[in-house]
Amino acid sequence: MNPIPFTWKGKCVKGEQFNPEKACNNKLIGARYYLQGFENTYGSLNKSGNPEYRSARDFLGHGTHTASTAVGSIVEEASLLGLGLGTARGGAPRARLAIYKACWGKDYVGQCTEADVLAAFDDALHDGVHVISASIGASPPLPELFESSNSIGSFHAMQLGVSVVFAAGNDGPNPGLVTNVEPWSLCVAASSVDRMFSTNVIVQGNFSVTNTKSGSGRVVLCFSRIGPVELEEAQEAALGINASALIFVQPFTTLSGPDFFPTLYLDILQGTKLKHHLALFMRLPRLEIVATKTIIGKSLAPKVAFFSSRGPSSITPNILKPDITAPGVNILAAWPRKTPPTIIPSSAYKTPVSWNIMSGTSMSCPHISGIVALLKSAHPCWSPAIIKSAMMTTAYTKDQITKGYNIVNDESMKVSDPFDVGAGHVDPVKAMDPGLVYDMKTIDYVLYLCNLGYNQQQINALIHPSCNDDTTTLTCSQVIKSKANINYPSITVSNLHSRVTISRTVRNVGLSKFAMYFSSVVEPHGVEVVVWPRVLVFSWFREEITYYVTLVPTKKSRGMYDFGEIVWSDGVHRVRSPLVVCVNTITSLDDGIAHTHNDYQLSGFITS
Known part of the structure; x- marks a missing residue:
């Protein structure tokens, strides 16, 4: 790679089994670690319950996996013990990488403290990163935005023009558990890819079934129900009776490595x-387990992963979260060379590997981070x-096998909605030329x-005081109350009880300064939608235009969400905004009644 840019202010900090002179280069240009908050909260790292390096070096594997997904260089013949064999590359393989290790293993679970995470954000912004990928997040109940290190750090980043990408969380499929819901960051859900790892189980030589993942002795057959039987419990039970293998039956995609x-x-x-x-x-008959094979293009994809956290947001209900979905199921990526694929003490497999297969919104987050780096490189002024x-x-909402059916949820095979996928599944090619932007x-x-x-x-607790922007003279007393009038690429109204008008402003960034866009609307059930003007005409002298959306409830409902969309098209571009509306026209004795839904860790920081 080319020499490190002179604008880079970061450094590699020496630590346990991490020598900057050997580890850092023109690809890995920064490595810091933050322990004070963790040790103040949990005690000494050496007593945390599992092995760790007191340095930026990764042992648990989470950081290595996510960082390589975002910006890993091209490597041929990558696989986990032969599974997923092929050429691996990150989303932005020519981007540089700086690591800020702020999360640590505590009893084999990653733990992050607010102090360490915020310190990592501050250093990353001082060093001069362009994109921050953070596969971390708190489970609900969520803190207020001004109390969250993720919200504060990402707000500072936004002020400096740095994009921040967060994981949506792994608390699905129940509604309302999505995390990282601030409107100035990107929140990423997880979906599947069209690759599966298939193994045939043959009974007495004439009957077979096929699994979608991967001796002699007893084999345990276990049926999982949502909640009562966890995979780890079944594995421990099978291990306890000296079984050779476990066949685990489940109706959905689990969060597993x-x-x-x-x-x-x-x-x-x-x-x-x-x-x-x-x-x-x-x-009991004889079972024959055939070697696992990698199969591509035969499974319906993408499907929303069972574990992916769903909206609506519990603290910002008028902002659609998650924003978008990306691959997060059975993702093959790099792994620390001295770490086995699983570090659980009872694991029978102790041999270190160079690649591993993981699932989670932690894996979908760096997919988006890599795409952000590419967009930033192509459009540095954005x-x-x-x-x-x-x-x-520009995200799509149809599966990529049939091209005709909406993306479905893995656990139910029912059509997904914006609380599952946000605006849809990312399409990096179309995102390069979106036509109109908000x-x-x-x-x-x-x-x-x-x-x-x-x-x-x-x-003021959120705002970075040293940024020279236009916030210092504003007071909230000057603000007209309208929670939906933030210029977001989606429109969400969480409590529609009467007519409301919302504004949005779009800018033409297409190749031609002269463009004419026509609107089309899919109305949510029980909501009349009027868009004015219906035609937007752009020119050299008119790059930005404001349009208005009037929503009128036409049904009696108490807290029921419905979904639609507004699309602007010039015949080449299709600029789609999800429309999420909760009609609440029946007066409730309890103003705090909960809305219902209709059917419904740390990665590296990237600098380009």
Whole structure:
């Protein structure tokens, strides 16, 4: 790679088994670590319950996996023990990487403290990164935005023109558990790819079923139900009776990596078929387990992962979260060379590997981060809001096998909605040329915070004081109350009880300065939608145009969400905004009634 840019202010900090002179180069240009908050909270790192390096070096594997997904260089013949064999590359393989290790293993679970994370954000911004990829987040109940290190750090980044990408969380599929919901960052859900790892199970040589993942002795067949039976419990039980393998039947995609006990996974249909066939035998039959194969292009994809956290946002209900979805199931990426695929003590597999397969929104987050780096490289003047807009308005909502059906949820096979996928699945090629974009500045977010009811002291806790922007003279008393009027690429109204009009401003960034866009609307059930003007005409003298959306409830409802869309098209570009509306026209005795839904860790920081 070319020499490190002179604008780079970062450094590699020496630590346990990490020598900057050997580890850092023109690719890895920064490495810092933050322990004070962790040790103040949990005690000494050496007593944390699992091995760790007291340095920026990764042992648990989470950081290595996510960083390589975002910016890993091209490597041929990558695989985990032969699975997923092919050429690996990160989303932006020519981008540089700086690591800020702020999370540590505590009893084999990653733990992050607010102090360490915020210190990492501050150093990353001082060093001069362009994109921050953070596969971290708190589970609900969420803190207020002005109390969250993720919200504060990402607000500072936005002020400096740095895009921040967060994971949506792994608390799905119940509604309302999405994390990292601030409007100035990107929140990423997880979906599947069209690759599966298939293993045949043959019974007595004439009956077989096929799993979608990967001896002699007893084999345990276990059926999982949502909640009561966890995979780890079943594996521990099988290990405890000296079984050779476990066949685990589940109706959905679990949040799992490599198994510490030989395990095959069947869906509920295949598992039931196997159970009924086994019942035909007076004695337990012989099972033959055929070597796992990698199969591409045969499974419906993308599907929303069962574990991916869903909206609506619990603290910012008028902002759609998650924003977008990306691959996060069975992702093959790099792994620390001295770490086995699973570090659980009871694991029988102790041999280190160079690659590993992981699932989670931690894995989908760096997919988006890599795309952000590419967009930033192609359009260096685009703000974080424009980059988010470009990806959201060009995302697709159809599966890529049939091309005709909407993306479905893995656990139910029902059609997904914006609370599952946000604007849809990312399309990096179309995001390069979105046609129209929605932009925002710091003052727009401050106005939004005023509308949330935050006072000046709380807002000042979010704002970076040294940034020269237009927020210092604004007071919340000057703000007109309208929570939906932030210039977001989606429109969400969480409590529609009467007519409301919302404005949005779009900018033409297409190759031609002269463009004419026509609107089309899919109305949410029970909502009349009027867009004015219906035609937008851009020219050299008119790059930005404001349009208005009037929503009128036409049904009686108490807290029911419905979904639609607004699309602007010039015949070449299709600029789509999800429309999410909760009609609440029946007066409730309890103003705090919960809305219902209709059916419904740390990565590296990147610098280009």
